Amino acid sequence: MHLKLYILSIFLLAIVFTNANEVTISGSVYGENKSSLAFAKIHLIDASILTTTNTKGEFTVHTKKGKQKIIISYIGYVPDTLSIDVIKDTSLIFFLKPESIALRDVIVTASRSSKTNQSISVPVIVVNQEDIQSSGVIRLNEILEEQTGLQIVEDHGTGLQMQGLSADYIEILVDGEPIIGRNAGTLDLRRISVNNIDKIEIIKGPVSSLYGSDALAGVINIITSEPINGWNAETGYKFRSYNTHDLNLAGGYKNNKLSVQSSFNRLSSSGYDLQPESIALTSPKFKNYSARINMGFLIKERSKLSLSSDVFNETQLNQESILIDSDYKTGTYTEQVFNTSAKATYKYWSKKGHQIQITNRFTLYDNVSEIRLVEDNSDYSYESFKQILNSTYGQFDLELKRNIQIISGAGLDYENVFSSRYNDEDAFVRGYFFSQLDWTFQDRLFLSTGFRFDGHSIYKEQFSPKTSIKYMPLKWLSFKASIGSGYKAPDFRQLVLNFTNPIVGYSVFGNYLVKESLSQLEEQGLIASYLIDPESIAILKNEVSWAFNGGFAIEPNSKFMVEGNWFRNQINNLIETSAVARKTNGQNVFTYFNINKVITQGIETNIKITPIEGFQITAGYQFLDTKDLDAVKKYKNGEIIGRGTDNIQRKYNLSEYGGLYNKSKHTANLKIIYTNEKYDFSISVRNLYRGKFGFGDINNSGYLDDEREYAKGYYNLDITLQKELFEFINILFSIDNITNATNEFLPSMPGRIYTMGISFQLNNNLINKLKQNNNETI
Amino acid sequence: MKLFKLSIILFSALLFAASCDEEEQLPDPCDTVVCNAGEECQNGTCVDTTTAPPLVTVKTANDIPADVNMNETKTYFSLATGQIIDSADISATNWDIAFAGTSIFLNGGSSGNGTVTAQVLSATLFTELETAPTTGYVTDDESGTGLAIPTGSGNGWYSYVGPPTHKIEPIAGVVIMLKIANGNYAKMEILSYYQGNPDLSQYTVSPPVEPSRYYTIRYAVQTDGSTSLK
Known part of the structure; x- marks a missing residue:
């Protein structure tokens, strides 16, 4: 108190003695639900002064007497402008209105900092909570596959394909942090519940310039819900075919000093079987739990401490047929997955609008799978994989003038891996820094340019630049173009795998171990011959891409929008296995090499129409062309031989080449949503189409080039009905895959699925209504 | 405006980069x-x-059993006559190759009294192999190297697909060159390991229903001792 008085008196004296012409403008800025807006921008146009509010939403500026035009802005809110003649010290209060839902989109992924969607110069999709809710989905893969240009691919889990690139090239983030625990490159999207998600941001094209490895095809950032002022509580339950139960609980509280949001989810299913002739279920029986807590504390005037933690636990159960000495035996397969993380961020923002934040995050992934023989409960196989990642990083956002922002950061990752398939324990250290400049010119031209540099304890350092530009010649017309480099570092198995197949007897060694392992085998007399000189095996290089994106958007009004984007990715140094030596048992030793060059390119379009009030129709289409450049060369040279009709071998030519496996040339979606505000219900009909795609090498040519190697295309028609009761109860009924389409190459598509659900949402407004009488005044 | 022009230039550069150049055929x-x-x-x-x-004649032999009952019996086959030879009648000259499971034995070295040698050619099309190579032939277990046609997935003539289909598929581009018992050159392509030479592409989630251990081969022998295999 004394200190405050002391400061105040100094302050007053300073005014008196320095300049009698100076005045002080102070005030507060409030947003939705009378919440104070911290870090709102106050811009005094005539005096060229820029300042920001503190954690209580208060600001103070000193300026000269006279006319002042003041603009108050806060991302996600409509800016307020005030022109006043200031002749004495003045106190002001501003109430900002939130922008409409269509305009509300704030993108945080494209520059690791809050930006309006309008200023984003790279291709981006935002999936809002409303979109998720109206689809009646349970897991993340179900909502992502409804987006144009994203396909679900089953490969060691349910993964995603973006711009024709597989799951291992897509970074999946939760609140900006990577999820770990990939299996053969795929991060199983079924691990992630769609409950308690505020929105999903999808950036297409490489974002390695900000996120480093794995962001070669793009980034998906899942933003979890933040509490609104006051209390909130929610619970929901969904029941689905195959004895699937999804239970959700969430609650939070927020005031001007602190915020807490927590959630809990339980999901279980009995699995299903699409191939009754095999004893293994197509989708295993499973049960999982996930929980998350996010906390924020405003400390002092301009800083905030955020803490968050999550945990995931899953148990899977299945049966497997095992071939032992040409006898098939039944085994019980169990898999346990455990994943947890804890994060702390300290953030400080200055009066001028600069921001600094420091984060430390620890995350652990643990996976144990085993097969026991049913007949005697003996252990047939046991595998374990454990990964620990600790990330420490800092970020500094510099505001230069009103239209230039420079975002820079640096970090250190420490990673530890233990696996029954790897050599003991392996540790890696990665250091990086990045910087990005965002420049806006007259709200018409948006330029963003940046880079990231990654150094690693094992593989080579990597420089990833990116530049993107958006130009809006007219209010309703915009063009975007970007050029960037993405990369994917060799993964653990490519570096440290130490695996010998116990039945067949071949061996696979990671690049980091291969020389040592070969000389060990040679000492033991197990090498019959070398296929290449082991000394010639080079250190694995990163897979590196160059990507181009160019597109347009036409949006004359909120009822019509059409956009198109062309993309091309060229990836060099693709990592593949190849034999290095022959063992005395006749089997080979394999390791990883940088071999192929691959191109994926295509066009994507989206249309959104609101023909009459309440109806929203969206349609999307993607054309995709992929190819392996080495394959193209081989076809041209007539080197590709495969088994044709009656198993007689023949040459295959370039015109028969179908590109990469698992890529559909044509994919499309059509969604019609009808919302009736009067009776509080909605109907959503979604139809997805995925054209034929190659599933594997049937003719042994090594590439996709035979009609027998394609899986048929299919349609997937979903319908969801929703009704709201008493403002806080929501019931839904959903039928997915009405036509009962199945595809043996898509184990995640079991046929028709029914879902019923109910949820109770006590939002802040309802609580406020109840306790309106003792509402605090500000 | 300058930047707009720049972006147009950039855009057309991207489009140019997209159009791929075709290599000229010789x-x-x-x-x-x-x-x-x-x-x-x-x-x-x-x-x-x-x-x-003389031009060679391409012949096909269907469903040669290869230890169907899994009691380690070989089926002896003469490429010169296209006949299966009873195991009681085999000699140094009347058979060339023998089948048992995925192993193919030669009448020579550790497997027979004859002089048959062979080598596995890869990335070769049977019909385009018009001249036999004159070197590179070995017989079974010559200086401890195992069979001349190596066993094991991916090593010799087949690859094992693994679960769930457990298919055995001939490797595309493999032609087995032989110098048979009568000294003539022969080429051989294995079409199938399953009875009736079925199209294995129909089996993607379960093993083929046709019994395995039945070879279908096509082969051609040059009778005048020359290397021509046209």
Whole structure:
């Protein structure tokens, strides 16, 4: 108190003695639900002064007497402008209105900092909570596959394909942090519940310039819900075919000093079987739990401490047929997955609008799978994989003038891996820094340019630049173009795998171990011959891409929008296995090499129409062309031989080449949503189409080039009905895959699925209504 | 405006980068060569065809059993006659190769008393293999190297697909070259390991219903001792 008085008196004296012409403008800025807006921008146009509010939403500026035009802005809110003649010290209060839902989109992924969607110069999709809710989905893969240009691919889990690139090239983030625990490159999207998600941001094209490895095809950032002022509580339950139960609980509280949001989810299913002739279920029986807590504390005037933690636990159960000495035996397969993380961020923002934040995050992934023989409960196989990642990083956002922002950061990752398939324990250290400049010119031209540099304890350092530009010649017309480099570092198995197949007897060694392992085998007399000189095996290089994106958007009004984007990715140094030596048992030793060059390119379009009030129709289409450049060369040279009709071998030519496996040339979606505000219900009909795609090498040519190697295309028609009761109860009924389409190459598509659900949402407004009488005044 | 122009330039550069350039095909050297009667152009030179070795006949042998009952019995086969030889009657000269499971044995070395040698050629098309190589032939277990046609997935003639289909598929581009018991050159392609030479592409989630251990092969023998396999 004394200190405050002391400061105040100094302050007053300073005014008196320095300049009698100076005045002080102070005030507060409030947003939705009378919440104070911290870090709102106050811009005094005539005096060229820029300042920001503190954690209580208060600001103070000193300026000269006279006319002042003041603009108050806060991302996600409509800016307020005030022109006043200031002749004495003045106190002001501003109430900002939130922008409409269509305009509300704030993108945080494209520059690791809050930006309006309008200023984003790279291709981006935002999936809002409303979109998720109206689809009646349970897991993340179900909502992502409804987006144009994203396909679900089953490969060691349910993964995603973006711009024709597989799951291992897509970074999946939760609140900006990577999820770990990939299996053969795929991060199983079924691990992630769609409950308690505020929105999903999808950036297409490489974002390695900000996120480093794995962001070669793009980034998906899942933003979890933040509490609104006051209390909130929610619970929901969904029941689905195959004895699937999804239970959700969430609650939070927020005031001007602190915020807490927590959630809990339980999901279980009995699995299903699409191939009754095999004893293994197509989708295993499973049960999982996930929980998350996010906390924020405003400390002092301009800083905030955020803490968050999550945990995931899953148990899977299945049966497997095992071939032992040409006898098939039944085994019980169990898999346990455990994943947890804890994060702390300290953030400080200055009066001028600069921001600094420091984060430390620890995350652990643990996976144990085993097969026991049913007949005697003996252990047939046991595998374990454990990964620990600790990330420490800092970020500094510099505001230069009103239209230039420079975002820079640096970090250190420490990673530890233990696996029954790897050599003991392996540790890696990665250091990086990045910087990005965002420049806006007259709200018409948006330029963003940046880079990231990654150094690693094992593989080579990597420089990833990116530049993107958006130009809006007219209010309703915009063009975007970007050029960037993405990369994917060799993964653990490519570096440290130490695996010998116990039945067949071949061996696979990671690049980091291969020389040592070969000389060990040679000492033991197990090498019959070398296929290449082991000394010639080079250190694995990163897979590196160059990507181009160019597109347009036409949006004359909120009822019509059409956009198109062309993309091309060229990836060099693709990592593949190849034999290095022959063992005395006749089997080979394999390791990883940088071999192929691959191109994926295509066009994507989206249309959104609101023909009459309440109806929203969206349609999307993607054309995709992929190819392996080495394959193209081989076809041209007539080197590709495969088994044709009656198993007689023949040459295959370039015109028969179908590109990469698992890529559909044509994919499309059509969604019609009808919302009736009067009776509080909605109907959503979604139809997805995925054209034929190659599933594997049937003719042994090594590439996709035979009609027998394609899986048929299919349609997937979903319908969801929703009704709201008493403002806080929501019931839904959903039928997915009405036509009962199945595809043996898509184990995640079991046929028709029914879902019923109910949820109770006590939002802040309802609580406020109840306790309106003792509402605090500000 | 400058930046707008720049972006247009950038955009057209991107489009240009997208259009891929086609490699030119080399012209056939025989396109410009005119040969006399009785001659034929081969790789740009005229070859006399009147004294050329006889053309080989491509034959197919269906469903040669290969230890079907899994009691380690071999099926002996003569490429020269296209006949299966009873195991009681085998000699140093009357059979060339023997089948048992995925292993193919030669009448020579550790497997027989004859002189049959062989080698596995890869990235070769049976019909385009017109001249037999003269070197590279080995017999079974010559200096401890195992069989001349190596066993094991991906090593010799087949690859094992693994679960759930457990298919055994002939490797595309593999042609087995042999110097058979009577000293003639022969080429052989294995079409199938399953009875009835089925199309295995129909089996993607479960093993083929056709019994395995039945070879279907096609082969051709040059009878005059020359290397021509046309």
